[in-house]
Amino acid sequence: MDIYGGHVNKLIEELSRLPGIGGKSAQRLAFHIINMPEDRAKSLSEAIINAKTNIKFCKNCYTITDREICPICSSEKRDHKVIMVVESPRDMAAYERCGQYKGVYHVLHGVINPAMGIGANEIKLKELILRLEQQDIEEVIIATNSSVEGEATAMYISKLIKPSGIITSRIASGVPVGGDLECIDEVTLLRALDGRITI
Numbered sequence: 042m043d044i045y046g047g048h049v050n051k052l053i054e055e056l057s058r059l060p061g062i063g064g065k066s067a068q069r070l071a072f073h074i075i076n077m078p079e080d081r082a083k084s085l086s087e088a089i090i091n092a093k094t095n096i097k098f099c100k101n102c103y104t105i106t107d108r109e110i111c112p113i114c115s116s117e118k119r120d121h122k123v124i125m126v127v128e129s130p131r132d133m134a135a136y137e138r139c140g141q142y143k144g145v146y147h148v149l150h151g152v153i154n155p156a157m158g159i160g161a162n163e164i165k166l167k168e169l170i171l172r173l174e175q176q177d178i179e180e181v182i183i184a185t186n187s188s189v190e191g192e193a194t195a196m197y198i199s200k201l202i203k204p205s206g207i208i209t210s211r212i213a214s215g216v217p218v219g220g221d222l223e224c225i226d227e228v229t230l231l232r233a234l235d236g237r238i239t240i
């Protein structure tokens with residue numbers, strides 16, 4: 042039975058598509074939004090549209106940014122000869138919160154996952170290889186998550202880079218198996234970075 046009417050149902054349906062939001066949470070959020078003052082609701086919807094339309098990928102490292110080149114890639118204080126390869130901008134943010142890593146990043150936007158139909162061409166891997174050809178890089182630290190796909194992607198990347206003679210390392214264990222980088226505390230992340238091993 043259609044209790045709420047089309048507009049409310051549509052809002053509940055859209056909210057329930059968000060990760061971690063089930064049907065009940067979607068209803069709760071929908072009613073919270075409906076009860077908001079109109080200007081707050083407008084400001085929320087504008088924030089969503091603005092984030093979607095104004096944010097682009099950094100032309101160098103492919104993190105999300107509102108500039109052509111992100112603040113880290115344009116900083117003179119960073120070591121541009123060391124690249125840390127991460128799965129997502131959120132992983133990059135986790136390392137940045139530690140404040141210890143001084144190199145730059147490359148954001149893959151995923152990992153190779155044949156079961157999900159994600160091959161090497163679906164992530165920003167060609168872009169990484171191009172960077173290695175065009176820029177003076179001494180070390181690539183592969184910091185994909187320690188999931189099966191993250192490990193397989195790390196091996197794939199290290200094989201691709203090997204012929205170039207660039208040092209390739211992998212963040213050390215300490216990051217639990219199946220661990221999502223974003224959820225691991227900063228001390229563990231740092232230990233993983235310090236204990237990286239050449240592969």
Ligand code: ZN
Nearest residue numbers: 099102111114
């Ligand atoms: Zn960048």
